[in-house]
Amino acid sequence: MKEKKIVIEIDEQGNCSMDLEGFQGKGCADVAKDFQGSDVVKNVRNKHEFYIPETVGKKQQQRS
Amino acid sequence: MSKYVELRTNLTDERYLVEALREVGYEPEVCPEGRPLVGYVGDQRAERAHVIIPRGQLDAASNEIGFARDNGGVYQAIVSEYDRGIGFNDVWLGRLVQVYKERQTLAVAKAKGYVFKGKEVIHTPQGKKIQLRFAVR
Numbered sequence: 001m002k003e004k005k006i007v008i009e010i011d012e013q014g015n016c017s018m019d020l021e022g023f024q025g026k027g028c029a030d031v032a033k034d035f036q037g038s039d040v041v042k043n044v045r046n047k048h049e050f051y052i053p054e055t056v057g058k059k060q061q062q063r064s
Numbered sequence: 065m066s067k068y069v070e071l072r073t074n075l076t077d078e079r080y081l082v083e084a085l086r087e088v089g090y091e092p093e094v095c096p097e098g099r100p101l102v103g104y105v106g107d108q109r110a111e112r113a114h115v116i117i118p119r120g121q122l123d124a125a126s127n128e129i130g131f132a133r134d135n136g137g138v139y140q141a142i143v144s145e146y147d148r149g150i151g152f153n154d155v156w157l158g159r160l161v162q163v164y165k166e167r168q169t170l171a172v173a174k175a176k177g178y179v180f181k182g183k184e185v186i187h188t189p190q191g192k193k194i195q196l197r198f199a200v201r
Contacts, residue, residue: 004200006178008169010073012191014161016169018069028067031200034176035169038137039071047066 006031015042073165075139080171081115081131084163090117101128101142111142123150158191166194173198 002022010016018035020028032044075081078094085092098112104125113130122129126147131139143152173180173196181197 005181006198006200008196008198009186010162010165010169010194010196011188012155012158012162012193014073014158014165016071016073016165018067018071020067020069022066032067032069034172034178036069036071037074037168037172038076039073041069042072043068043070045068047068 004031006035008035019047021047073161075131075161075164076137077164077168078115078133078139080164080167081139083167084160085115085117087163087167088160090121092117098132101130103127103144104146113142115139122147122152126150162192162194166196169196177201 004022004027005020007019007021008016009019016039018032020031023031082092082094093116095114095116098114099116101109101111101113101116102119103109104119104127109127111130111132113128113132115131117129119126119128127144129144129147129152130142132142133139141157143157170180178198179201181199183197184195186193186195
């Protein structure tokens with residue numbers, strides 16, 4: 001099972017980013033909420049890896 | 065699932081604001097009900113604040129610097145034009161927010177049971193970036 005990692009970066013301009021890896025389903029949103037607190041969300045995106053399993057799955061289905 | 069979230073930090077927690085101000089060298093006064101700020105000649109100003117850096121800790125000609133809690137519970141900095149000019153500007157405020165967010169993040173992680181994996185200070189052209197790493201038990 002992939003380790004669940006959280007990397008938080010805080011800059012000197014009052015911005016913060018959260019990089020969440022290895023989470024499944026609702027767990028990811030829960031972790032984001034824990035660290036978000038009352039901060040304003042500027043942007044949220046699913047990372048590249050998020051799309052890979054589905055694409056691979058589709059290709060495998062097409063081949064079979 | 066992997067996610068990337070970008071946030072704008074709001075100063076909402078008095079405890080971490082006070083801790084951040086202490087870390088950057090001040091001993092703020094906390095007034096839960098708020099009080100008017102004092103100007104450089106000892107005059108009472110129109111602005112009120114809840115967390116205040118007294119004049120004695122600032123430049124001889126400084127006004128008090130305050131943080132006023134607005135209706136949404138967010139602390140807004142009140143800094144006079146003179147004090148902005150001598151360095152208590154957006155850069156100073158940004159660094160204060162950085163310390164605040166680091167304190168808040170470490171406290172949240174501890175309270176929620178995340179495992180602290182390390183801290184790194186990254187130097188970028190835009191300034192210092194603090195990187196905190198955690199894992200889930």
